[in-house]
Amino acid sequence: MDITVIVILVIVLAVFFDFTNGFHDTANAMATPIATGALRPRVAVTVAAILNLIGAFLSTEVAKTISGGIIREGPGGVDITPSMIFAGLVGAVIWNMVTWLRGLPSSSSHALFGGLIGAALVGAGLDSVDFGVVLSKVVLPAVLAPLVAGLAAFTATRLAYWITRRPVGRNQRGGFRVGQMFTSSMVALAHGTNDAQKTMGVITLTLIAGGFLGQGAEPPIWVILVCALAIALGTYTGGWRIIQTLGGGLTDVKVTQGFSAEASTAATVLASSHLGFALSTTQVSSGSIIGAGLGRRGGRIQWGTAGKIVIAWFITLPASGLVGAVCELIGRRGLAGLIVDAVLGAAVIVGIFVLSRRKPAEQSNALEVDVAMNSVLTRKERRALAKKRSDELLAARRRLSDESSLFGLADDAPVGASGDGSAR
Incomplete structure (x- = not known):
């Protein structure tokens, strides 16, 4: 097959x-503000998409790490071919789809690295990878x-609750909800500076391997633009299954914790992007949420x-x-092998999509129900729904109070105490 056709397939x-x-x-930036109500779901993913787009243009250090660091460039040219990169990408996409179906916030970055390394080891040997x-x-x-x-989020959460420990301070905790709009936006921006770079690096490596760019070349402007638009569009589509896990599956996130977790995530990812570390924003975000959960007294993980x-x-x-290595073994059979790889990847993607429609994420968790409803209800309808829930909660409390009185529990209050059990 003509090398140009293979390069085009890899880029696609x-x-x-x-x-x-x-x-x-998407959940890296927007799970906690959605869970705390700081941002509406569709607004949240729209903001994340725009800032991912902007962030992709701010740095190319991570792209350089991938295009000229992990995979060695030998004296006679690079040791990896476009067909190997294609096989590695198939492995990364398949793993991404599997973990998405399960709602697991795994690392897209490590899926990409694993696929490329597996394909390179099979296709070019141990010397092709700079370990x-x-x-x-x-x-x-x-x-x-x-x-x-996680440590930064734990410390920030403890500090925030200490500052607002007095009654006046407690009333100011609502200000953290506004702060979440800023910190979650910073996480989205940081995500663009790190994760979008990885695909830029892969495409640049492919162009070098195909002879279209010289060794050590930086990503062309059209590569940066295409990758920025792709990750922004993907961000806008949501990712509700993983938002469910990070927004409510790890801990009951309060606004103070959400603010602390997002600030810690953004600072860590931005610093790593500047240093050229190909970081997993998913892992950083998960660590921050756990740290923030531990930082609140009574918080449970x-x-x-x-x-x-x-x-x-x-x-x-x-x-x-492993998937990348298997795909490379298949792809070494020439055109037929590449076609089999492409069909295999497409079949897995379609199969996972069909499975996901049988049990939509919105039906699996109360948080997801709220996400889906908030996305389609008008402001008036949301207020009516909130009032209905408040009335139901008040009625439940009244029933509980009546049952307590019926069994004489109210008469057991200590002398000198008010009816609500507090000292006069």
């Missing part, structure tokens, strides 16, 4: 991966960044859900690498 698949990265990682760069720019940040972000997320972190790189 890379752009699709960028799209899946967008809807897979020193993989360790310093991928593995170590993957371990340290969630811990740093769903450790079962957290455990599943951590397991997904550990298996993403090898799992996507």
